[in-house]
Amino acid sequence: MREDDSNWFARWEDELPSPDKLMPITQTLITPDLALAFDIRNSTNSSAAAAVVAAASNSLHQNQPVPPPPPPLPTSSGLPSPNHNNGNPSLATSQHNLSEFAAKSSAELGSGTGGNESARTLKRPRLVWTPQLHKRFVDAVAHLGIKNAVPKTIMQLMSVDGLTRENVASHLQKFRLYLKRMQGLSSGGGGGGGVGSWVGLVLMMWRVKMMWRVRFYFCWVISG
DNA sequence: AGCAAAATAT
DNA sequence: TATATTTTGC
Numbered sequence: 001m002r003e004d005d006s007n008w009f010a011r012w013e014d015e016l017p018s019p020d021k022l023m024p025i026t027q028t029l030i031t032p033d034l035a036l037a038f039d040i041r042n043s044t045n046s047s048a049a050a051a052v053v054a055a056a057s058n059s060l061h062q063n064q065p066v067p068p069p070p071p072p073l074p075t076s077s078g079l080p081s082p083n084h085n086n087g088n089p090s091l092a093t094s095q096h097n098l099s100e101f102a103a104k105s106s107a108e109l110g111s112g113t114g115g116n117e118s119a120r121t122l123k124r125p126r127l128v129w130t131p132q133l134h135k136r137f138v139d140a141v142a143h144l145g146i147k148n149a150v151p152k153t154i155m156q157l158m159s160v161d162g163l164t165r166e167n168v169a170s171h172l173q174k175f176r177l178y179l180k181r182m183q184g185l186s187s188g189g190g191g192g193g194g195v196g197s198w199v200g201l202v203l204m205m206w207r208v209k210m211m212w213r214v215r216f217y218f219c220w221v222i223s224g
Numbered sequence: 225a226g227c228a229a230a231a232t233a234t
Numbered sequence: 235t236a237t238a239t240t241t242t243g244c
Contacts, residue, residue, distance in 0.1 A: 126233060126239050150225065170240065173227070231241065 096136075098127070098162045127167050136160065137171060142205035149202065 129137075140157040141149045151169035158168070 128234095129239080152225090166240075169225080174239090176226090227244085229242085229244105231239105233239075234237085 096158075096160045098133075098160060124162070124164075127163070129171060133160070134171075137168070137175070138205065141172075141175070141202055142209055145206060146202055 127133075136158050137154065140154045144153055144157060149172075151165050151172055154172065155163055155165050155168045
């Protein structure tokens, strides 16, 4: 029995969700609709993939089929939960380059002509919203909550180097548009508040995050 | 900030 | 040609 216990613990520890494994779950809850909405293709008709590849080849960087670096999201500040900070110790405040998300970075492209790092005021290559980048966007929105989910704060929370407020704003516009449409397709509503639609989904995403926090906390407690 | 439409790039 | 992203005007 004791051996079983140790085995159980080993297995339990082994099955602990790593940041890498956590992603798919969040995605699963969001993707079926979101992925469809944003037309995120996986492999077959991958115009997005093609774009990414094109961008990669354009910036003479190797194309990564598998996204290795789990994107740590900065600390959550505007959350409606002022309780404990977070059950996720791996969260860190670090800037991420667009190249990490397989998107173009003006800095890399401009290395030949201008070498101008001050991307503002300069025309940067159009941003490619890769699934990963979009995931980060969604996470940021979920973290911020409805109140603070404005382009500026979202951009700050995403902390992706090279990402402009306009990028986020335009994407957020599209995002809301989709959520709105999604609500319209939903049963019977139709009459609900216009803004109230995407609020619900964001709330749901937030709940999912809290769920995982609780799980982590629980694991911490029973393991101690 | 937000929205919609036009413009432009892929 | 169609779609994705940006720009523009309000």
